[in-house]
Amino acid sequence: MTHVTKQHVSILDRGLHYGDxxxxxxxxxxxxxxxxxxxxxxxxxxxxxxxxxxxxPDIWKQVEQQxxxxxxxxxxxxxxxxxxxxxxxxxxxxxxxxxILPYPSDSKSASNLQQSWIVRFCTTPASLNPALAGLxxxxxxxxxxxxxxWQDARIHEGLLADMHGNLIEGTxxxxxxxxxxxxxxxxxxxxxxxxxxxxxxxxxFKVEQVRLDRATLLAADEIFMxxxxxxxxxxxxxxxxxxxxxxxxxxxxxxxxxxxxx
Amino acid sequence: MTHVTKQHVSILDRGLHYGDxxxxxxxxxxxxxxxxxxxxxxxxxxxxxxxxxxxxPDIWKQVEQQxxxxxxxxxxxxxxxxxxxxxxxxxxxxxxxxxILPYPSDSKSASNLQQSWIVRFCTTPASLNPALAGLxxxxxxxxxxxxxxWQDARIHEGLLADMHGNLIEGTxxxxxxxxxxxxxxxxxxxxxxxxxxxxxxxxxFKVEQVRLDRATLLAADEIFMxxxxxxxxxxxxxxxxxxxxxxxxxxxxxxxxxxxxx
Numbered sequence: 139m140t141h142v143t144k145q146h147v148s149i150l151d152r153g154l155h156y157g158d159x160x161x162x163x164x165x166x167x168x169x170x171x172x173x174x175x176x177x178x179x180x181x182x183x184x185x186x187x188x189x190x191x192x193x194x195p196d197i198w199k200q201v202e203q204q205x206x207x208x209x210x211x212x213x214x215x216x217x218x219x220x221x222x223x224x225x226x227x228x229x230x231x232x233x234x235x236x237x238i239l240p241y242p243s244d245s246k247s248a249s250n251l252q253q254s255w256i257v258r259f260c261t262t263p264a265s266l267n268p269a270l271a272g273l274x275x276x277x278x279x280x281x282x283x284x285x286x287x288w289q290d291a292r293i294h295e296g297l298l299a300d301m302h303g304n305l306i307e308g309t310x311x312x313x314x315x316x317x318x319x320x321x322x323x324x325x326x327x328x329x330x331x332x333x334x335x336x337x338x339x340x341x342x343f344k345v346e347q348v349r350l351d352r353a354t355l356l357a358a359d360e361i362f363m364x365x366x367x368x369x370x371x372x373x374x375x376x377x378x379x380x381x382x383x384x385x386x387x388x389x390x391x392x393x394x395x396x397x398x399x400x
Numbered sequence: 401m402t403h404v405t406k407q408h409v410s411i412l413d414r415g416l417h418y419g420d421x422x423x424x425x426x427x428x429x430x431x432x433x434x435x436x437x438x439x440x441x442x443x444x445x446x447x448x449x450x451x452x453x454x455x456x457p458d459i460w461k462q463v464e465q466q467x468x469x470x471x472x473x474x475x476x477x478x479x480x481x482x483x484x485x486x487x488x489x490x491x492x493x494x495x496x497x498x499x500i501l502p503y504p505s506d507s508k509s510a511s512n513l514q515q516s517w518i519v520r521f522c523t524t525p526a527s528l529n530p531a532l533a534g535l536x537x538x539x540x541x542x543x544x545x546x547x548x549x550w551q552d553a554r555i556h557e558g559l560l561a562d563m564h565g566n567l568i569e570g571t572x573x574x575x576x577x578x579x580x581x582x583x584x585x586x587x588x589x590x591x592x593x594x595x596x597x598x599x600x601x602x603x604x605f606k607v608e609q610v611r612l613d614r615a616t617l618l619a620a621d622e623i624f625m626x627x628x629x630x631x632x633x634x635x636x637x638x639x640x641x642x643x644x645x646x647x648x649x650x651x652x653x654x655x656x657x658x659x660x661x662x
């Protein structure tokens with residue numbers, strides 16, 4: 139199977155009709171993708187769960203070539219199930235659609251990795267579906283509607299909870315808090331996107347996945363959020379509540395993360 | 401604002417990136433769309449809830465022109481928020497993408513409206529999100545995964561429940577049952593697509609919207625499912641349970657519906 143990176147999308151592509159596909163947004167530093175293995179693992183898991191048969195080595199070869207062209211910045215890969223006949227049942231003959239968007243930057247990509255954020259709570263709920271939870275799929279309307287809730291450019295991120303009040307994630311980031319030395323992050327077994335930096339943090343530090351409500355979050359000693367392009371953003375404020383940014387645990391994790399990027 | 405019906409989709413279209421858009425699938429009989437007002441009402445409601453600003457009279461003019469060309473068959477309209485900059489926040493300058501796919505048929509469209517179905521239960525849950533419930537949005541991965549659960553061509557439809565076990569809908573249809581003369585259909589306040597034929601049935605008959613579990617469904621006297629292209633499909637079998645198809649209430653509703661189509 140060969141894939142062609144395309145600039146236009148067929149009107150029959152199931153990525154458009156149903157959001158039937160996946161994506162990865164990747165930091166590029168000096169022509170390399172620092173978290174490449176994490177993105178590869180997540181895409182592989184998504185392909186398996188959606189039962190999309192793609193030539194992964196070929197796709198990653200194309201992505202790595204594009205990263206060399208970008209130099210500093212980021213890349214977005216979208217992978218769809220490709221064209222299909224009418225209706226929800228895919229053809230077994232579909233050839234996946236591969237779309238790679240380069241975003242070169244003027245400055246060193248790593249310069250973006252020391253942010254501190256002001257965060258709000260969103261009223262749009264995160265979609266609950268154990269069959270889709272954790273996937274970085276093209277079904278992202280919950281994040282879109284949540285992000286549309288504010289225009290104030292001083293606010294960096296909004297938090298989504300599910301309809302039962304369990305905090306899940308930010309519109310474009312995962313959530314962690316530190317409480318009495320314990321590092322907590324929401325369970326993503328029913329909703330949310332399992333981020334690559336989130337996975338990295340869980341691989342390198344002891345993290346407990348929990349159901350997390352607003353009160354527990356606001357009582358935390360430190361809060362940080364993770365995203366492939368931002369690394370660890372220390373949260374300095376959520377609505378009227380202030381937090382050290384970064385707190386000591388956040389600073390320690392970020393320090394170790396910066397060594398990966400370097 | 402002018403819309404151009406396009407055959408190719410920009411790689412920057414948010415319909416592809418996020419499923420940020422809506423669709424309508426419409427029956428066409430003798431060049432006309434019998435349920436036009438219902439499709440118009442649902443699209444308007446979806447545009448309002450997603451805060452997409454589109455020139456609806458112009459869109460429907462294009463759709464009606466295409467219906468004349470189709471003659472007998474169906475049309476699919478997809479409407480996206482259009483191109484945008486990076487990230488979930490839409491541009492206020494976006495021009496919606498309008499995509500109209502014609503599906504002419506060899507036979508009279510109305511000949512499809514007397515089906516009886518064999519139905520199964522799916523294990524893929526319907527996504528729960530009150531902010532998206534009822535919308536016919538381009539986020540349809542739950543229906544895709546549910547439809548992929550069976551290959552047996554004798555089975556016409558699969559039923560989705562939410563993760564709490566409340567039945568919601570079929571992969572491409574809404575669900576009704578008749579129990580002791582009462583017509584019941586699942587509440588779609590937390591999940592599901594509010595179909596145009598479902599709306600028509602509720603406008604013309606007394607229907608109770610309820611939380612419906614499997615046991616209640618299987619104990620029903622009659623079951624039918626609705627869809628714009630099929631009208632009312634009488635369910636004759638769900639797994640090992642048989643039902644009259646059509647039962648008397650289903651037959652009465654279908655009779656009245658056929659008068660609309662004629």
